[in-house]
Amino acid sequence: MALHLYFDLRDALLLAEHAVAAAEHVPSFTEREAGTPCPGALEWVHDHGVYLMSNGLPRLKDPDRPDANLTVYADGWNPDTDGHRYDPDLGGDDFVEHLHLTEVPTPLIDELREARAAGYEWLRLTVHADTYDVSVTRTRQHD
Incomplete structure (x- = not known):
């Protein structure tokens, strides 16, 4: 069964706009190892x-926390307000995955901008044991 993670689209788009506007980016582990440049991404x-x-x-x-990076928690996944959660599809290890924003043929930044303008509310990551999908949705599915 898939895990659905929902992020407020307005807040996620704020992060995405910052990433695409920046001249420099934090590379992913793979990009750092390969020495390839990193385009803008949501981490x-x-x-x-x-x-x-x-x-x-x-x-x-x-x-609100000048020593911290701005973060957008998945709905229900902020341990400070929602408690600690676990799901086997996320695995037991911590990770950082880059969601590149400018890859063609369909740049994610364009999808996010168009979806927000059309009234969509959520960025949804559908997580399976070995893969994930990124989409937008108007409503949140309750698990």
Whole structure:
């Protein structure tokens, strides 16, 4: 069974716009190892909860916590407000996965902008044991 993670699209788009506007980016592990440049990306993080960040440099700071990066938690996955959650599809290890924003033929940044303008509310990551899909949705499916 798939796990559906929902992120507020308005907040996720704020992170995405920062990432695509930045001149420099934090590369993924694979990009760093290969020495390839990193385009703008949303960093999907699983450690203290499940959240998104911009990979743009300088980092986008949280106005409420000046020493921290701005994060957008998946709905129900902020351990400070929702408690600790576990799902086998996320695995037992922490990770950072890059959701590249400018890859062709369909740049994710364009999809996010168009979806937000059309009234969509959520960025959804559908997670399976060995893969994931990115989509947008108007409503949140309740698990």
